[in-house]
Amino acid sequence: MDAPVAEIIMIGSELLLGELQDTNATYLAQTLAEQGIPLLWKTTVGDNLERITEALRNALERSAIVLCSGGLGPTEDDLTREAFAALMRVPLAYHPNVMATIESRFARFGRKITENNRKQAMFPEGTDVIPNPNGTAPGIWARIGEKVIICMPGVPFELKPMMRDYVLPRLRDEFGFSGLIKSWNLRVCGLGESRIDALIGDIIRDSENPKIGLLAGPEGVIIRISAKAETEDQADRMIASVEKQIQHRLGGIAFGRNGEQVEEALAELLRQKQRTLYVGESVTGGEICRRMTLAGPDVLLEGKIIPAGENVADTLLDMAVNMLVKFPFACAVIVAGKPNEKRSTGVVLADGKRHEFDLPHYGTGRLLQTRLAVAALEETRRRIAGLAISESRT
Numbered sequence: 458m459d460a461p462v463a464e465i466i467m468i469g470s471e472l473l474l475g476e477l478q479d480t481n482a483t484y485l486a487q488t489l490a491e492q493g494i495p496l497l498w499k500t501t502v503g504d505n506l507e508r509i510t511e512a513l514r515n516a517l518e519r520s521a522i523v524l525c526s527g528g529l530g531p532t533e534d535d536l537t538r539e540a541f542a543a544l545m546r547v548p549l550a551y552h553p554n555v556m557a558t559i560e561s562r563f564a565r566f567g568r569k570i571t572e573n574n575r576k577q578a579m580f581p582e583g584t585d586v587i588p589n590p591n592g593t594a595p596g597i598w599a600r601i602g603e604k605v606i607i608c609m610p611g612v613p614f615e616l617k618p619m620m621r622d623y624v625l626p627r628l629r630d631e632f633g634f635s636g637l638i639k640s641w642n643l644r645v646c647g648l649g650e651s652r653i654d655a656l657i658g659d660i661i662r663d664s665e666n667p668k669i670g671l672l673a674g675p676e677g678v679i680i681r682i683s684a685k686a687e688t689e690d691q692a693d694r695m696i697a698s699v700e701k702q703i704q705h706r707l708g709g710i711a712f713g714r715n716g717e718q719v720e721e722a723l724a725e726l727l728r729q730k731q732r733t734l735y736v737g738e739s740v741t742g743g744e745i746c747r748r749m750t751l752a753g754p755d756v757l758l759e760g761k762i763i764p765a766g767e768n769v770a771d772t773l774l775d776m777a778v779n780m781l782v783k784f785p786f787a788c789a790v791i792v793a794g795k796p797n798e799k800r801s802t803g804v805v806l807a808d809g810k811r812h813e814f815d816l817p818h819y820g821t822g823r824l825l826q827t828r829l830a831v832a833a834l835e836e837t838r839r840r841i842a843g844l845a846i847s848e849s850r851t
Contacts, residue, residue, distance in 0.1 A: 464498040464524070467482050529595075680703060
C-alpha cells in the first residue's frame with residue numbers, strides 16, 4: 458500500500474514579499490523525508506482569508522496530510538483559524554482552558570495580556586488543540602474524513618518541538634507509518650557534475666533503494682545517498698554498500714558524510730598526520746585563510762594575503778619556502794593570479810615536493826574567490842592524503 462502523500466502550506470505575506478527566509482518549509486520537508494512520508498506539493502499564501510481557505514481546500518483534494526505553518530497569532534492579519542472554520546463550515550469555539558494557559562504564560566514572564574490574545578483561544582469547532590509549551594499560539598489538528606489538516610505556529614522555535622513531540626507521533630499512530638529514510642551526503646571537489654555522472658551514472662540508474670542524486674554548487678558536488686529502511690542501522694548498512702561502490706569509481710576522493718566542508722576535511726587530515734599548513738594567497742581575498750581559521754586554527758601555521766600584481770607568485774612562493782625551512786613538518790598552499798585574468802596558479806609544497814596546478818576562473822567576485830579557495834584546499838587535501846588528482850575541474 459502506498460504511503461499517504463503530504464503537502465505543506467506556508468502562510469504569511471512576509472514570505473511572499475521575501476522579507477523572511479522560509480526555514481520552516483525546509484525543516485518540514487526534511488522531517489517528512491526522514492519519516493518516509495512523500496511530500497508532493499508546497500504552497501505559499503499571503504494573509505488573505507479567501508486565498509488561505511482556497512489553498513487549504515485545494516490541498517485537501519489531493520493530499521491526505523496537510524501541514525500548515527503561520528497565521529495563528531493574535532493580530533488582525535492572523536487568519537488561519539478563520540480559514541479552517543470556513544473550510545469546515547463550522548463556527549469558532551472559545552476554549553477557556555487554553556486562555557488560562559496563555560494568561561499563565563504572560564504572568565510568568567511579567568507581561569500584560571491584551572484582549573486580542575483571546576483570539577488564540579478560539580478554535581474551529583470539532584478540532585483538537587495541539588499544545589505549545591514554547592509560545593502562546595497552540596496548534597490545530599483537524600480530521601476531515603480520512604484526511605488531516607494540521608496547523609502550527611510560524612515561529613521556528615515553536616513549530617519544531619510541536620512537530621517533533623506532538624504531530625509526528627500522532628501521524629505515525631493514525632496512519633501507521635513505519636521505518637525511516639536516512640541520507641548520507643558525500644562531497645566531491647575538483648570534479649564537475651557531468652564528470653561524476655559519467656563515472657557513476659550506471660550506479661545511479663541501477664539503484665532504487667538507496668536512491669542516489671547529484672547536486673552541484675560552488676562548494677563542490679553533493680552525492681546524496683538515501684535509503685528507506687525499518688531501522689537506522691539497516692539504512693546505514695544499505696548506504697555504506699553503495700558508498701563503497703561510488704568511492705571505488707571515484708578513487709576515494711569523496712568525503713564529508715556529515716556535511717563537512719573541504720577545509721574541515723583538510724584540517725582533520727592535518728591533525729591526523731600531525732602537520733600544519735602555511736597559506737599564501739593573492740587573488741582569493743583571504744578566503745583560504747578565513748576557511749582554515751574557522752575549521753582548523755590549531756593547524757594553521759600562518760597565512761599571508763597580499764595584493765595581486767607582478768611577480769606575486771614568486772613572492773608568495775619565496776615566503777612559503779622560507780617558512781617551511783623553519784617548520785619542516787609543515788606544508789603550504791599558494792594561490793596567485795589577477796581577478797581580470799582567466800586563470801590563476803596554485804602550488805602545494807609537501808614532503809619536499811612541489812606540485813603546481815592550474816585554476817581556471819569561473820564567475821567573478823565572491824563566487825570566484827569561493828571556487829578558487831575550494832579548489833586549492835581540495836588539491837592540498839589530496840596531495841597530503843596521497844589521492845589521485847582530478848583530471849578536470851569542469
